[in-house]
Amino acid sequence: MGAGPRRPCRVRRPGQAGTGSGGRVHTFAGGELDRAAHLRTDESRIRDLHDSPQSRYLAFRALDPLVSFDTTARLVWLPRAALDGLVDIGADALFLGLGRDGARFAVPVPDTVGPEELGPDESEFVGVREVAPLVEPQDASILALGRSLSIWHAEHGFCPRCGHATSIAEAGHARACSAESCGKSQFPRTDPVVIMLIHRGGRCLLGRSVRAVPYPPGLHSCLAGYVEPGESIEEAVRRETWEEAGLRVSEVRYHSSQPWPFPSTLMIGCFAEALGGEPRIDPAELECVRWFDREELRTAVERWEEADALRLPPPITIAHQLARAWLEDEEPAA
Ligand SMILES: [Zn+2]
Missing domain, CATH: 3.90.79.10 (Nucleoside Triphosphate Pyrophosphohydrolase)
Structure with missing residues (x-):
């Protein structure tokens, strides 16, 4: 990690609450977003959500999310305007779900983008494993979804059936083959x-x-x-x-x-x-x-x-x- 903003040392203890089997909800589980899967294939609704002033974006750089350490560790949710000129939202944003006050997306940003270009002063791109114990449990779940989706897209640029290029589909929850004769869809695997x-x-x-x-x-x-x-x-x-x-x-x-x-x-x-x-x-x-x-x-x-x-x-x-x-x-x- 090297030098950076001073981090709070509070570490949340996982596995102490929840209703899962064994009475435990582990770190990376316990998400509170409504994944709203029915919206993923509704392209016009997703476009509307991209433009909505309530929507927010979590930037991932090389799979590391942008996190603020001003008072406590928290995810930096950006408005679309903050990403103008850096990211093609229509092509690359990954729909995570609906929060209490708007839609939430993950979005990859180029390796050359520094945290100071996007977030508040005390923010950094930080590894998910490192920051997960510091953020709210429901935010660790968002990090898991965003990181796993991001790496899946990064590694599935070509169709496993015919070898042609693929592109993001279903608001980030599928990839579609570009060859009309093939048309294979792939879905993120666990x-x-x-x-x-x-x-x-x-x-x-x-x-x-x-x-x-x-x-x-x-x-x-x-x-x-x-x-x-x-x-x-x-x-x-x-x-x-x-x-x-x-x-x-x-x-x-x-x-x-x-x-x-x-x-x-x-x-x-x-x-x-x-x-x-x-x-x-x-x-x-x-x-x-x-x-x-x-x-x-x-x-x-x-x-x-x-x-x-x-x-x-x-x-x-x-x-x-x-x-x-x-x-x-x-x-x-x-
Ligand atoms: Zn194909």
């Missing part, structure tokens, strides 16, 4: 990932991935992996636990889920009890895996920022919240 806290006899299983870079000393997390085609959530939990740690599990219990906009996955949090035996790692997946008792985990949850023998991912992650839920005996009943 990839399901199971993430599971495996436990047995008052201990839980955490591992160190070989793929996460950089990986601070002591950091351990829940086992996790993509759901494969033709596979249920429960089957994915069983397969990944067997492949990564060599353990069979009994019943798989769903706890809660989290959108994770890096780039666009849905983390599906589960618990499962290991049937027995000791873990053996798949060295292609994990550097190590071992059992931790409740006291070790409690210390890690309370001192997650400190380098101890066990270090957990930060509170914005579902891995951290699953560990916390297990300590609080939140595992769903069979």
Whole structure:
């Protein structure tokens, strides 16, 4: 990040309110915008919303949103006039939904645009992962939607069927192939990932991935992996636990889920009890895996920022919240 405006150090604690399964709403969930999907195909209504004085735009530069740090961290919602000459609103704005006082759009801006050209003095383009714990929970959800949509558009410029160029359609919720003979539409995808806290006899299983870079000393997390085609959530939990740690599990219990906009996955949090035996790692997946008792985990949850023998991912992650839920005996009943 480097030098910049002084940031407030208040960090919101995720997972403490809401009505999701397990009583938790994770960071990046809990959005309050009305996504108003019926408007996306209504081109004249979307044009009217582009021009409406109530509409506001959130600028993303290289996937980083414009955030103000004047009193507290908050998203900078720009009027259309602020983007004149920088962005083709009609072609590039992504409709996020309807807020209490008007429509909300995400809009990519060129890498050459500085925050001082757009926002108030104390504003910056900041990484979503960094700013999510600082803003209101409903705004973190907007960041997730805006970032995932933005990267999807950036990476889907060509038709997967015929190779011709594609363009934004449905107010940013689809891309259409330019070849008349093809006409294929693509839609933003979300990839399901199971993430599971495996436990047995008052201990839980955490591992160190070989793929996460950089990986601070002591950091351990829940086992996790993509759901494969033709596979249920429960089957994915069983397969990944067997492949990564060599353990069979009994019943798989769903706890809660989290959108994770890096780039666009849905983390599906589960618990499962290991049937027995000791873990053996798949060295292609994990550097190590071992059992931790409740006291070790409690210390890690309370001192997650400190380098101890066990270090957990930060509170914005579902891995951290699953560990916390297990300590609080939140595992769903069979
Ligand atoms: Zn095509």
